[in-house]
Amino acid sequence: ALVASKLDIRIAHLEAGLRSFDRAMPEEINRLLTDQLSDYLFITEDSARINLINEGINTEKIVFTGNTMIDTLSKNIAKAKSLTTCKKYELSQNQYCLVTMHRPSNVDDLDGLKNIVKMLNNISSNIKVIFPIHPRTNNKIQELSLSFNESVICVGPLPYMEFLSLMSDSLLVLTDSGGVQEETTYLGVQCVTFRENTERPVTVESGTNHLVGVDILNTIDTIAKILDGDKKIGQIPKYWDGKAGQRTIQYLEKVNLK
Numbered sequence: 001a002l003v004a005s006k007l008d009i010r011i012a013h014l015e016a017g018l019r020s021f022d023r024a025m026p027e028e029i030n031r032l033l034t035d036q037l038s039d040y041l042f043i044t045e046d047s048a049r050i051n052l053i054n055e056g057i058n059t060e061k062i063v064f065t066g067n068t069m070i071d072t073l074s075k076n077i078a079k080a081k082s083l084t085t086c087k088k089y090e091l092s093q094n095q096y097c098l099v100t101m102h103r104p105s106n107v108d109d110l111d112g113l114k115n116i117v118k119m120l121n122n123i124s125s126n127i128k129v130i131f132p133i134h135p136r137t138n139n140k141i142q143e144l145s146l147s148f149n150e151s152v153i154c155v156g157p158l159p160y161m162e163f164l165s166l167m168s169d170s171l172l173v174l175t176d177s178g179g180v181q182e183e184t185t186y187l188g189v190q191c192v193t194f195r196e197n198t199e200r201p202v203t204v205e206s207g208t209n210h211l212v213g214v215d216i217l218n219t220i221d222t223i224a225k226i227l228d229g230d231k232k233i234g235q236i237p238k239y240w241d242g243k244a245g246q247r248t249i250q251y252l253e254k255v256n257l258k
Contacts, residue, residue, distance in 0.1 A: 017048025066239030074242035
């Protein structure tokens with residue numbers, strides 16, 4: 001974005017305006033800078049508009065076109081479901097928890113990683129857990145001689161289609177990812193977000209996302225409540241309909257940007 005702006009090339013930013021308000025996250029700095037430099041800011045939810053206006057962005061640059069990540073999901077979900085990846089790992093539909101943990105603040109801190117392993121072992125006493133682990137995280141687990149219960153199935157990173165299949169068939173997802181919060185809301189799957197903040201507040205406000213903080217006991221308690229039937233009945237946010245890309249292209253064509 002910086003190079004393009006210096007070359008006088010117009011910049012369009014998809015997913016503009018998303019803010020965690022945590023500048024310790026590298027992507028937060030990138031979002032702030034890119035939005036200041038962009039000529040067209042395409043947003044996925046109303047909170048993004050508020051953030052951009054508060055940062056002094058001209059409202060004429062802001063266009064609500066929807067969520068292109070959901071475009072990808074909606075076009076692939078039928079094929080993903082047909083894979084029934086859960087059977088590959090001897091899991092039953094709606095009877096397991098899918099876990100993703102990749103943020104350095106969670107997995108690079110040794111004490112934090114120890115607590116996460118303990119937490120997953122605790123959760124697995126009530127529901128099977130499948131955890132695709134990044135090799136870097138797995139190496140740290142090995143170095144610390146940490147071990148999982150038999151009910152925690154550890155696998156390597158998964159292709160998108162297999163991961164989408166597992167996510168759609170899960171009872172709940174425990175994550176520190178941003179995108180997974182959106183995907184689970186669209187799928188109507190319960191999501192427990194192991195973070196202090198989220199740049200996608202609509203997933204909490206009207207979706208199926210539970211923001212629990214980096215709190216082991218609160219996470220375990222929230223998952224226990226979900227297992228007891230205390231689930232969020234979420235709604236799919238506006239323009240998360242698989243047509244965000246089309247609306248974006250139509251707008252760019254309208255302003256003669258090809």
